[in-house]
Amino acid sequence: MAVSLCINDELRTYLGDPRVSLLEVLRETFRLTGTKDVCGQGFCGACTVHIDGEAVPACLRPIGLLEGAKVTTIEGLSPLGSQTALQAALLKHDVVQCGMCFPGLVMSLSKFIEQNGPATRQDLQVAMAGNLCRCTGYENIVGAVMTMFEGEEVPR
Numbered sequence: 001m002a003v004s005l006c007i008n009d010e011l012r013t014y015l016g017d018p019r020v021s022l023l024e025v026l027r028e029t030f031r032l033t034g035t036k037d038v039c040g041q042g043f044c045g046a047c048t049v050h051i052d053g054e055a056v057p058a059c060l061r062p063i064g065l066l067e068g069a070k071v072t073t074i075e076g077l078s079p080l081g082s083q084t085a086l087q088a089a090l091l092k093h094d095v096v097q098c099g100m101c102f103p104g105l106v107m108s109l110s111k112f113i114e115q116n117g118p119a120t121r122q123d124l125q126v127a128m129a130g131n132l133c134r135c136t137g138y139e140n141i142v143g144a145v146m147t148m149f150e151g152e153e154v155p156r
């Protein structure tokens, strides 16, 4: 089966089994390995991408259902060599440890902030609810993101 979709503003065509997940196609066919494969079952959020304007786990979307879809991955979130304000805040406050969760986390948070504007701590906790992080601790991440809105100190 052929599936044509727009990935990071480029038209791409996948040829193969339509039951394969978008996650596998991104990583194995198009070599967009910034999207992480951790649980493969929709539990961890590491594979979160934007599909038609919503943040969703790529492991739960069969490629065969995505004809004509617009997909943005972490590689397409900002031009090569640049960072979004969100990425800059997370890096500046050094809250990334192993990094496996971060591409998905950034995709979830960036979509939430784009749709809702300045957030509260509680908002961010809701926005991150589907993203598991085993290393950094959620409070540090929330604190770093809040500096975008309040300039407050990052809790340690």
Ligand code: FES
Binding pocket: 036, 037, 038, 039, 040, 041, 042, 043, 044, 045, 046, 047, 048, 057, 058, 059, 060
């Ligand atoms: S790899 Fe998709 S939710 Fe965990």
Ligand code: FES
Binding pocket: 096, 097, 098, 099, 100, 101, 102, 132, 133, 134, 135, 136
């Ligand atoms: S930084 Fe390691 S899982 Fe989040």
